[in-house]
Amino acid sequence: MDMFLQQLVTGISIGSVYALLAVGYALVFSVFNFSNFGFGPVMMLGTFSAFYAIPLLHLPLLPSILLAMVVAGLISFLMELTVYRPMRKKKTLKLYLMIAGLGINTFIPNAAIQIFGGGVHPFPSDWARATIQLNTIAVPRSDILAAVLSLVMLAALWLFLYKTRTGLGIRASSLDTDTAGLMGINVNFVAMIVFLLSGAAAGLAGCFYGMKYSVFPNMGAIASKGFVASTIGGLGSLAGAVISGLLLGFLETMIAAYGSSTYRDLIAYALLVIVLIFMPRGILGKGMQDKL
Amino acid sequence: MKKFLAIVLVVLMACSFAACGNNSDSGNGDSAKTDGDPIVIGFLGWSSGPDSLYGLVPQYLLTDYFKQVNMDGGWLGRQIDFRTYDVSGLGGDFSEAVNATNKLIQAGVDIIIGPSNSTQSTAVAEICNREGILHIPSGSSAIVTVDENGKTRPWTFRAGPENSDYLINIANYAYHELNNPKIAVLYETTQIDCVNMRDTFVNTLEDLGGTFVGEATYQIDDQEFRAQLRSLAEKNPDYIFMPAMGYKEIGYVANQLKELGYADKIKLLTISTADNKDLLALAGPALEGCVFNTTADMSSPRFTEITKQYYDNHGASGMALHVDGLVSFNEAKLVEYAINTAGSTDPEAMRKALEEAKEIDLITCPVRGYDEQHNLLGFQYNVVTVKNGQFVSLGEYAAPAK
Numbered sequence: 001m002d003m004f005l006q007q008l009v010t011g012i013s014i015g016s017v018y019a020l021l022a023v024g025y026a027l028v029f030s031v032f033n034f035s036n037f038g039f040g041p042v043m044m045l046g047t048f049s050a051f052y053a054i055p056l057l058h059l060p061l062l063p064s065i066l067l068a069m070v071v072a073g074l075i076s077f078l079m080e081l082t083v084y085r086p087m088r089k090k091k092t093l094k095l096y097l098m099i100a101g102l103g104i105n106t107f108i109p110n111a112a113i114q115i116f117g118g119g120v121h122p123f124p125s126d127w128a129r130a131t132i133q134l135n136t137i138a139v140p141r142s143d144i145l146a147a148v149l150s151l152v153m154l155a156a157l158w159l160f161l162y163k164t165r166t167g168l169g170i171r172a173s174s175l176d177t178d179t180a181g182l183m184g185i186n187v188n189f190v191a192m193i194v195f196l197l198s199g200a201a202a203g204l205a206g207c208f209y210g211m212k213y214s215v216f217p218n219m220g221a222i223a224s225k226g227f228v229a230s231t232i233g234g235l236g237s238l239a240g241a242v243i244s245g246l247l248l249g250f251l252e253t254m255i256a257a258y259g260s261s262t263y264r265d266l267i268a269y270a271l272l273v274i275v276l277i278f279m280p281r282g283i284l285g286k287g288m289q290d291k292l
Numbered sequence: 293m294k295k296f297l298a299i300v301l302v303v304l305m306a307c308s309f310a311a312c313g314n315n316s317d318s319g320n321g322d323s324a325k326t327d328g329d330p331i332v333i334g335f336l337g338w339s340s341g342p343d344s345l346y347g348l349v350p351q352y353l354l355t356d357y358f359k360q361v362n363m364d365g366g367w368l369g370r371q372i373d374f375r376t377y378d379v380s381g382l383g384g385d386f387s388e389a390v391n392a393t394n395k396l397i398q399a400g401v402d403i404i405i406g407p408s409n410s411t412q413s414t415a416v417a418e419i420c421n422r423e424g425i426l427h428i429p430s431g432s433s434a435i436v437t438v439d440e441n442g443k444t445r446p447w448t449f450r451a452g453p454e455n456s457d458y459l460i461n462i463a464n465y466a467y468h469e470l471n472n473p474k475i476a477v478l479y480e481t482t483q484i485d486c487v488n489m490r491d492t493f494v495n496t497l498e499d500l501g502g503t504f505v506g507e508a509t510y511q512i513d514d515q516e517f518r519a520q521l522r523s524l525a526e527k528n529p530d531y532i533f534m535p536a537m538g539y540k541e542i543g544y545v546a547n548q549l550k551e552l553g554y555a556d557k558i559k560l561l562t563i564s565t566a567d568n569k570d571l572l573a574l575a576g577p578a579l580e581g582c583v584f585n586t587t588a589d590m591s592s593p594r595f596t597e598i599t600k601q602y603y604d605n606h607g608a609s610g611m612a613l614h615v616d617g618l619v620s621f622n623e624a625k626l627v628e629y630a631i632n633t634a635g636s637t638d639p640e641a642m643r644k645a646l647e648e649a650k651e652i653d654l655i656t657c658p659v660r661g662y663d664e665q666h667n668l669l670g671f672q673y674n675v676v677t678v679k680n681g682q683f684v685s686l687g688e689y690a691a692p693a694k
Contacts, residue, residue, distance in 0.1 A: 003522055006552070010518045110340045117610030118344030119570050120540040131551045138552050213515040213544055214574055218342040221513065257519035261510045262481050 002136045007257045008250070013143035013212065015249020016150045020205035021226020022233060022241035023154065024198035030174040030236035031194050034094040035227060037101030038079050039202055040220025041108035046072025046203030047123075047210045047219065048116060054124045061125050065149070069203040076199025079104065080191055105220070112217035123210035142211035153204055154242060157197065161238075166193060174236065228268070232275050234285020244283055330373035331366070331637055333358070333627060334396035336389055336406040336416060337620070339378040342513060343538060345570075345611045346408060350430075350620030351376050352606045353598070353613075354405075357624050367631050375399070379407050386415035393419045401425065402637045403630070405451070405623035408616065409537065410436055410485045417448040426642050428627065430620045431455065433488050437666040444665050447639075449646050451626055451654075452619035453587055453671045455485060456492045458563050459535065461673045462585045463496035464691035466531065466561060469675075470583070473530035474503045475561065478520060478545065480536065482512035489535035489563070505529050514541065518548045525554050531561040531583075539565050539614075542582075543574035550578035559583065567676065567683070568614035576681040586615050588656040589674040589685045598655070621655040 021039065028036045050068035053059045059067065083100050122129075128142040161167035166189075173180040173190045181187045202223070209222060229248045233240025248268060255264045275282065335354055337347030358374040366372060377392035389412040396404055397419070403426045407413055413429040413436040420427035424447060429436055431452030437445055466475060475497065479490040490507070497504050506527040508520035524532060532549075536542050542562055549555045555578055560566075564586035572579065588595065595618070602613045629652050634641035649661040660670040675686040 003526070006522055007519055010516065014516055113340060113344045113348075118342075118348050119609075119611045120345075120543065120574055121570075121610075122574050129547075131553070133553065140551050214540060216342065216540070217344075221342070222515075253516070253519045256510075256516070257523055261508070261514065261520060265511065 003257070005137050007253050009137060009139055009143065011250035011253035012246060013140070013146060013249070014253065015246035016143075016146045017205050017208050017212070017222070017245075018225050018229045018248050019242045019245025020150055020153065020201045020208075021223050022229035022245040023157070023238055024201040024205070025227050025230035026233070026236055026238050026241040027194050027198040027201070029230070030238075031170060031177060031190060032084075032088070032094075032097075033236075034097045035101070035230070035235070036076075036079070036084075036195075036198065037098055037227075038083075038104030038108070039076075039101075039198070039226070040105050040223035041112075042072050042076045042079070042199050042220070043202035043206035043209070043223055044109065044112065044217060044220040045075050046199070047206035047215050048112070049203075050207055051121065051124065051210065051215045061127055065204065065207045068207050069200040072203025072206065073196040073199035076195045076202065077192055080195040085188070085191065109217045109220060116217055118217065120214045120216040123207070123215055125211060128211040140212070142208065145211075146208040149204060150208075153201065154238075157201075157238070160197075166190075170194060228272055232272055232282055234279075234282025237282065237284040240282055240284030328370065330371040331368075331403075331631065332373045332375065332396075332399065332401045334392070334399075334401045334404045335374065335376045335623075336379045336392055336404065336412070337376065338380060338407070339376070341380055342540075345614070346538075346616055347378065347406075348609065349602075349606075349611055349614060349617035350406075352609070353602065353617055353621045354624055356601065356605060357621070361628075367628065368636065370637075375401070379412055386412045389413075390415050390419065397423055397425060402639075403428065403627050403642070405627065406430060406620065408432065408620065409483065410455075410488075411483065417445050421445045421447045424639050426630065426639055426646075428623045430616070430623060433485055434665070435484075447643060449626065449662060449666045450668055451622040452656075452668075454667045455489050457667075457671065458585060458673070459489050459492040460496050461689065461691050462533075462561065462563060462675075463493050463500065463502070465583075465585060465675055465689050466533075467497060467500040467502045468692070469689070470531070470561075472502055474505045474528060475531045475533050476505050476524045476527055476529035477507040477533045477535075478517070478524065479507065479509060479534065480512055480514075480541070481509045483537060486535055486537060493533060493535060510541070515544055516548075517541075517545050518552060521545065521549055521552055521554065525552070525558060529558055531559050533561040535563055536565050539568045539571045540574065542566050543571050543579075546575040546578035546582065555580070564615050564619075568616075569612040569683075570614070572678070572681060572683070573612075576678075579678040580681070582678045583675065583686075585673045585675050585689065587671055587673065588615050588618055589676075589688075590615060590618075591683070591685060615656070618655050625654050626652065 024039055025035055046068040049071035050064040053067050054064045084097055087097055131138045131140050161170060169185045170190050172185055173187060177187055209219060229245040230241045233244035252264050252268055255267050337351050338344055339347040339351060358372040362371050379389040379392055389407055393404060393416045404420055405428045408430045410432040413432050417427055417436055427448045428451050433455050437448050437450055439445055477490055480486040494504055506524060508524050510517060534542055534545060546560055549558060559581040562584040566584040567586040599613055630642040630645045631637060633645035652659050657672050659668045663669055672688050675689045676683050677686055
């Protein structure tokens with residue numbers, strides 16, 4: 001039982017990172033019907049900003065996480081402004097937007113290696129590294145922080161989307177961006193908010209990832225798991241993204257613990273295929289009108 | 293007009309990136325070479341992706357070295373034209389290494405050095421041995437210098453120890469010097485090198501009568517090991533042996549062992565991949581008591597000058613000088629030996645020089661030439677532990693002769 005509980009904690013902890021990433025993918029997809037594959041580098045650059053801010057600006061942990069969210073949000077928006085928006089204006093096929101994202105996903109980490117070096121660094125927070133012992137279960141503080149801040153972020157996101165006029169605009173755009181534009185909604189403003197929010201989620205996920213593991217230029221590769229979770233959950237569904245992110249983390253951990261890590265990705269990705277065969281819109285993806 | 297501008301911009305970008313590297317294919321075919329032509333040396337390394345530190349650090353060392361050689365007048369009065377090619381990392385396949393090798397051969401390369409792992413090195417060795425090009429990879433498994441029929445590849449000479457030597461050495465050390473502890477193994481299944489290293493270690497340990505209590509696996513670029521560690525801990529090992537190809541995995545495992553509360557009773561046992569000060573930064577306190585063997589005692593005066601030069605020139609890169617980088621640096625010393633002993637860049641003469649070598653002073657240690665399978669003789673192993681967050685040498689160790 002102890003072993004199961006320990007694995008559960010581990011699964012929730014990694015799952016919360018996947019969930020945040022999946023939410024970032026879902027936000028962009030819900031409005032623009034494409035997946036931003038440049039999401040990994042956004043996460044990485046946000047995390048590096050906190051990594052440097054803590055020792056250089058002597059920032060405490062929470063403000064540095066906030067900084068990472070702001071920086072990642074701005075980079076995400078910059079990506080929309082300089083890459084996606086010009087392509088959208090030209091009515092470029094969504095596929096090309098995703099290919100541009102893949103290009104960013106290769107270009108930025110390699111540029112980062114030249115700038116930051118290829119080394120792997122610990123996140124500079126001793127507080128986050130400490131562990132709390134609950135009977136025989138060891139829970140790292142960073143995992144508790146990840147769970148709390150992820151919940152806060154998701155709750156704030158829900159309130160923003162469902163209780164504000166801007167949120168209403170985003171939800172209207174998610175139904176049909178063109179019609180929303182004709183109805184007077186500023187689609188570019190919606191895009192800015194969506195990319196800022198998804199970037200902030202990536203920055204937060206990146207900090208947790210950095211605290212749990214390390215900070216390095218290719219850390220954004222983990223975002224592919226967020227994409228898988230987002231797809232299983234139902235592309236564009238925030239609730240689906242959260243549930244499937246947690247589910248993916250849980251499954252991966254249990255398979256590695258009670259089976260073999262060799263079969264971990266095999267089973268996780270087979271699950272993706274099976275879900276898509278029987279539920280082509282994902283677990284919670286119903287119709288286009290149900291997005292977000 | 294916009295389209296034209298876009299095309300011009302893309303072309304300009306491509307040209308500027310090409311100019312940043314030094315991979316220009318300006319060389320002529322070998323047949324067109326004269327005595328005044330530069331000596332073309334191609335380096336295949338990993339300078340992008342998550343394993344870039346294993347390519348960039350050697351690349352920095354080698355570039356500095358050849359620059360100095362050229363400033364001193366070159367070899368045989370000829371300048372060195374050193375060309376580097378990125379062949380992805382551990383996760384990459386061998387196609388980029390094959391493409392780079394073919395490109396180098398077309399450009400009239402004299403010697404190819406690298407890469408580090410068996411999958412890529414074997415693919416490069418196949419081509420070099422077909423074309424009669426001297427090839428010096430840094431280490432890896434037996435299959436790099438010996439083909440599938442058990443025949444030694446005449447043109448491929450190793451610059452570092454063969455992987456199984458490391459494993460036999462550390463298995464013996466564990467059995468004889470650590471008093472036959474209970475050992476579990478955690479290894480990566482994605483790469484043939486890791487699987488081979490696991491097999492050699494376990495076979496050696498079992499032949500010695502050692503205590504192997506269980507194993508778990510992971511995949512390349514994994515970060516989460518707590519599930520496997522918890523399972524392994526149930527078997528009460530004293531050590532977990534990790535034949536890892538990247539130091540970050542060792543760091544993650546050490547940190548997660550500590551987080552789970554096992555660090556006091558379960559220590560890590562590993563190989564030279566751990567010989568990297570960046571690992572101490574990543575997991576210093578969690579590594580306490582970790583033991584590994586390596587081909588160099590980096591604290592010895594032998595490396596003082598190289599270390600100083602590296603940090604003076606490349607300290608800002610954020611990558612520590614590591615022993616795998618020094619093993620790759622051995623490749624340059626072997627090239628130097630082959631060319632200067634042969635007195636030319638005639639492939640057969642250089643090959644013969646290496647095959648008949650009796651004594652070569654490499655970067656990591658002096659060696660006594662090659663055996664029949666083109667493995668270097670006389671490599672010394674240094675055993676290191678982590679004490680108070682620092683690497684502490686436990687001295688040289690040689691496995692007892694059977």
